[in-house]
Amino acid sequence: MLLQPVETIDTITPAIFRKQYYEPRKPLVIKSIAKDWPAYHKWTWDYFKEVAGDKRVGIYNNNKGDAYTPVNRADDYTTFSAYVDMIRKGPAGWRIFLFNIFDHAPQLTHDFEWPDDLMNGFLKRFPMLFVGGASSVTHLHFDMDLSHIMHTQFIGRKKVLLFPYEEQHKLYRKPYEVLSLADFSHYYRHNGTPDYEKFPALKLAKGYEVTLEHGDTLFMPAGYWHHMEYLESGFAMSLRALQQGVGGKIRGAWNLIGMRNIDTLLKKTAPVWWDDLKKEKAMAAAQKAMQEAKA
Numbered sequence: 001m002l003l004q005p006v007e008t009i010d011t012i013t014p015a016i017f018r019k020q021y022y023e024p025r026k027p028l029v030i031k032s033i034a035k036d037w038p039a040y041h042k043w044t045w046d047y048f049k050e051v052a053g054d055k056r057v058g059i060y061n062n063n064k065g066d067a068y069t070p071v072n073r074a075d076d077y078t079t080f081s082a083y084v085d086m087i088r089k090g091p092a093g094w095r096i097f098l099f100n101i102f103d104h105a106p107q108l109t110h111d112f113e114w115p116d117d118l119m120n121g122f123l124k125r126f127p128m129l130f131v132g133g134a135s136s137v138t139h140l141h142f143d144m145d146l147s148h149i150m151h152t153q154f155i156g157r158k159k160v161l162l163f164p165y166e167e168q169h170k171l172y173r174k175p176y177e178v179l180s181l182a183d184f185s186h187y188y189r190h191n192g193t194p195d196y197e198k199f200p201a202l203k204l205a206k207g208y209e210v211t212l213e214h215g216d217t218l219f220m221p222a223g224y225w226h227h228m229e230y231l232e233s234g235f236a237m238s239l240r241a242l243q244q245g246v247g248g249k250i251r252g253a254w255n256l257i258g259m260r261n262i263d264t265l266l267k268k269t270a271p272v273w274w275d276d277l278k279k280e281k282a283m284a285a286a287q288k289a290m291q292e293a294k295a
Contacts, residue, residue, distance in 0.1 A: 001187075001194070001202055006162065006210035006218070014117045017219075022119055022148070025221035027162050027208055033217040034152045039111035039237075040215055043154050045084050048235075051105035053081030062093040062137045064183060083131070087233040092133030095230070099129045114239060115150055115217075121242040123147070128238045132158070132230035140171065140180045140227035144260065146252035147240040149220040153212040156234020159188060163207035165223030169289040170205040174278045176263040178255070181282050184227045201286035204293050212236070222248060 008029040021028045034040050058074025078086075080099075086092050102108050114122050132138070134156070142165060143149070161184060163171060172181040182199045188209070194202045211231070212218060220226060222243050243249060266274040 087133030091135040095132035095136040131235040138228040144255040150239040152217040156232035161227040163225040169285040170201040
């Protein structure tokens, strides 16, 4: 993989942000956005247990989905309090995905500010919390709705791998899914994955990497592929903003309503045939991308 660090700055003006990052769709880490929020100091494990500890949550392990697994189906369920107690004890490869804690504890919405000065279109009904134990992995994917994301890390460190949407075929995207065939777990370790022998196009994929720390806000442009690994138990909040153009909204709606339903239906009715077909097409598209890159 051809990786470069994500640019990191302390502060930025709205005009510079829009011209140099938002419009060209380039990721950025801004370190100052969250540091004046009450959430920066107030949001702790114990506080979250106090306001939402009894809520039932779906949890996800580190296994990649198979031919039979619908997108976003939880692997188990527990209470938020029991989950926090588990991941505080040490490495635990379990994470919570798309937990709207703000529905259960609306007072939390007073603890942060929406960065409306940087971009428009925020979905203010849907701030989302992402929680993971040390060693848990969010496998490489892009978000179906194709929103821009401001992702702020609280507690713990997390390593993030990013690729523009256009790199999808070099990343072995499975058709009708938002996932890669390849496993990027622990890609940064010696002799770790990805498997270049099985997935040679990955060598040509151009992307970014960064380690997020408490208070860092990562701007992920719409459609960016992202892989996340929790180096320590922690949590983050994502604020999503719709694309301003009609085309982006239509593509996001198709992914949510059309693509996902077609994939779910075929996983139920012809799972092995459908999975084999997607793998075949993903490998063929990657081979074509390699040939085009070398031309």
